[in-house]
Amino acid sequence: MELVIAIFIGLLFACGVYLILRRSIVKVILGIFVLSNATNLIIFLAGGIRSEQIPFIAEGEQTLDPALINDPVAQVLVLKAIVIGLGIAAYILALKYRYFQVTGTHDLDLLKNTDQR
Template structure:
């Protein structure tokens, strides 16, 4: 299963880099979002995939085998990264809206033709 997810992560990185290298500012923003999702998946994969119980230790248990519980740290990191990614995407969309109001174009190559003064 890890191999399938690793191939999917590679495809997401390839699609994200392809979108970032495009001329449209909308495609650049979408590429950044795809790259952040691929990074979240690679952090999740680094934590290991286990078909086991949650990371809670039952009350009264003397010892718990660490191989039977999943690691909560990568999951917490991904949750934090998702929240940060949501804030960044909202900022980028507001920036794109203002960018289009000022310049009148989405194309980054046409930006040098839109000098105001």
């Protein structure tokens, strides 16, 4: 199964890289979303996918055998990455919106100058 997911991540990376190499800034933003999702998956995969059990301690129990569940730290990291990804996404979209209003273009090749024309 790891192999299949790895190939899936590879596909996501390929699509993401292809998208951020576009000249249109909308596509570049889409590419960033794809890449961030793919990266989250890598971390998730690193935590292991051996078990399907939810990392909850059952009612009445004091503790849980760590071997029964996937690594929770990896899940915590991915969770934070998703939330921060939201922040980045919102900011990029707002920036993009402003940028298009100011420059009137979405072609990155025309955006080579720091000076206003």
